[in-house]
Amino acid sequence: MSAEELHLLRDIFSRACGFMLREDLKFIAERRLAPRLELLSLRDFTAYARYLRFDARGADELETAIDLLVPHETYFFREPVQLRCFENELMPKILERKERIRSLHVWSAGCSTGEEPYTLSMLLSAMPSFDGWDLDILGTDLSRKALGTARKAEYGPMALRATTPEQQAKYFEKLEGGRVRLLQKYRESVRFGQLNLLDLAAVSVLPRFDVIFCRNVLIYFDQATRRRVVEQFFDRLTDGGHLLLGHSENLLQFSTRFELVQLEGDLVYRRPGP
Ligand SMILES: C[S@@+](CC[C@H](N)C(=O)[O-])C[C@H]1O[C@@H](n2cnc3c(N)ncnc32)[C@H](O)[C@@H]1O
Structure with missing residues (x-):
């Protein structure tokens, strides 16, 4: 994932749900989203960003991507x-x-x-x-x-x-x-x-x-x-x-x-x- 691609995705996620795809999360994002690119036969993260924004199924994919990236960590009696x-x-x-x-x-x-x-x-x-x-x-x-x-x-x-x-x-x-x-x-x-x-x-x-x-x-x-x-x-x-x-x-x-x-x-x- 290039720096430009990270920016593109950060903008999409932050507008959608506030999640900031920081620089230090780049490798995690790359690893977690790579199977999605493969499944959707997309060449790179620029094509993925385009899919998220403009494809008719982009909203569903955005939900999947957010679920893959945003931490859901929680447990009973936390803090x-x-x-x-x-x-x-x-x-x-x-x-x-x-x-x-x-x-x-x-x-x-x-x-x-x-x-x-x-x-x-x-x-x-x-x-x-x-x-x-x-x-x-x-x-x-x-x-x-x-x-x-x-x-x-x-x-x-x-x-x-x-x-x-x-x-x-x-x-x-x-x-x-x-x-x-x-x-x-x-x-x-x-x-x-x-x-x-x-x-x-x-x-x-x-x-x-x-x-x-x-x-x-x-x-x-x-x-x-x-x-x-x-x-x-x-x-x-x-x-x-x-x-x-x-x-x-x-x-x-x-x-x-x-x-x-x-x-x-x-x-x-x-x-x-x-
Ligand atoms: C780390 S969990 C925290 C769970 C629990 N509050 C706790 O402290 O154990 C963060 C949760 O915030 C949710 N979340 C992130 N952005 C959100 C948004 N824009 N609207 C609603 N929920 C959001 C995520 O889906 C995730 O389940």
């Missing part, structure tokens, strides 16, 4: 320090604020194969003070393939790598070959939908959420896209609602309408309000 903060520091405040309404709406934006929203369902179901509340967790992702896995809720050992044997026994039923299926009880409050975070119109018709988790997604975007997506999150939060990012992501590079809240173990973002 436990942040999850403990959510449970012990944020949730008590939210429970107090919403005590009269007794409903909680959470969005896991960029949920990949579902481990993140399901983890939230498990954590919230374990909170006694949350009994009888109306809980709605929405998981969205760009990848239809990842969402297919999420809806099936069947996982292998990699998804369970941060899960204790006690948690495994409590939340899952065993399947063959070391695989597990999440119990129905923890699936009931979680629904999934395909959504591109760059699609302003689609995001703007979502309801308002009390908490948005968007972890390990913004790192793949350039600064301008990050800012745009974060501004949309602000608009989709209830007054006083919180945004939680991955541990390597923060909004310090640009000014936003969010308040920065330093919890004991985490930095979170809050839409001003009661």
